[in-house]
Amino acid sequence: MTRTELNIGVLGAGQIAQSAHFESCTKAANARLYAICDLADDLRERMAHTHAPDKTFADYDDMLADPGLDAVIIATADAFHVPAAIRALRAGKHVLSEKPVGTSIEETAELARLVRDSGLTYMVGHMKRFDPGIQAAKAFIDGDMGQMVALKAWYCDSTRRYPMTDAVQPLIVTSARSRRPEGDPKTDKRRYYMLAHGSHLVDTARFLGGPITAVRARLSDQRGMFCWFVETEFANGVLGHLDLTVAVRMDWHEGFQIYGQNGSALGKTFNPWYFRSSEVDIFDERSGTSSRILGEDGHFYRRQVEGFARCILDGAPMTGASIEDGLASMRAMRAIALSVETGTRVELASVTGVM
Structure with a gap:
């Protein structure tokens, strides 16, 4: 492509679109909010007045048929991610889909085959890959750190999260006409x-840390808290430990510790709606120094859109999460669930099924 801007249509005008994707498309240096698509007329029209796309659509296939549309952002409920992505790819449109990529390994594998055959760009919306602090840690790992030895990472949602989120997010507009999946996905809290x-x-x-090959997980479900502790085996021999807890009785608690041959990286990640880069301290054993990137641009949702657009407009390499990354994450999450159920070590290559 020879243009300097990517025309993006956002499917779904719900919370994540209002909080992240509309603004990201309007602020991106190399993309624009070309269209908004939602079944709910009242919600779609209000978002159009607020964000001023070129066009609006009530029907997804009508948006996909528009020759001016280059790509879509899928900002719907999880159950709709894969079907919406398949329709977009078959219409010749590039796709940036909210995470998780899907709800089962089988549907995600089918999508992966279509992405490979299409030659189109597909990115999973793991926006933390565009956090400057995490990117600095990745650069050190791939460069001066040498062989990684161990990785610990944690993601602990907080009981204080929603008052804090409400204070910094825009007022979220809802509609009784919005399309929702059957049942309430949030009732099965383990899965959700x-x-x-x-x-x-x-x-x-x-x-x-690289590809994960096997896990052994335990789950504590008591006092209204779900706590997964996961022993993790990486393909490169790294020893890992993951902690997923919802919700801790404290501030948001997310980060990582990585120990390597020539140094270490310690990271603190913030509530995503603060748009604040992770504070990552990098210790270089050889020089006896420590450093921390300023990371002044913490709008990782906008940075994600710009990275997505660079892949398409400039042929730049994929820096976000690919469909293969999304499929591997699905296998890891399924393996964790199976390990909790069976009390055994589970190899990712062996797992199938629905989350």
């Missing part, structure tokens, strides 16, 4: 917390 929060933890661990 793993897909909503565990997907972030697993992807960050994979981004920093």
Whole structure:
């Protein structure tokens, strides 16, 4: 492509679109909010007045048929991610989909085959890969740190999260006409917390530590808290430990510790709606120094859109999470669930099924 801006249509005008994707498309240096699509007329029209896309659509296929549309952001409920992505790819449109990539390994594997055959760009919305602090840690790991020895990572949602989130997010507009999946996905808290929060933890661990090959997990479910402790085996021999807890009686608690041959990296990650880069301290054993990137641009949702657009407009390499990353994360989350159920070590290559 020779244009300097990518025309993006956002499917779904709910909370994540209002909090992140509309603004990201309007602020991006190399993309624009071309269209908004939602079945709910009242919600779609209000978002159009607020964010001023070129076009609006009530029908997804009508948006996909628009020759001016280059790509879609799928900002719907989890159950709709894969079907919506398949329709977009078959219409010749690039896709940035909210995480998790899907709800079963089988549907995600089918999507992965279509992505490979299409030659189009597909990215999973693991926006933490565009956090400057986490990117600094990744650069140190891939460079001066040498062989990694161990990785610990944690994602602990907080009971204080919603008052804090409400204070910094825009007022979320809802509609009784919005399309929702059958039943209430949030009633099965084990599944909901793993897909909503565990997907972030697993992807960050994979981004920093490499492919995960096996897990052994335990779950404590008491006093209104769900706490997964996961022994993790990485393909490179790294020893890992993951902690997913919802919800801790304290401030938001997320971060990582990585120990390597020539140094270490310790990271503190903040509530995502603060748009604040992770504070990552990098210790270099050889020079006897420590450093921390300022990371002044912490709008990782906008940075994600710009990275997505660079792949398409400029042929830049994928820096976000690919469909293969999404499938690997699905396998890891399924393996954790199976390990909790069976009390045994589970190899990711052996797992199938629905989350």
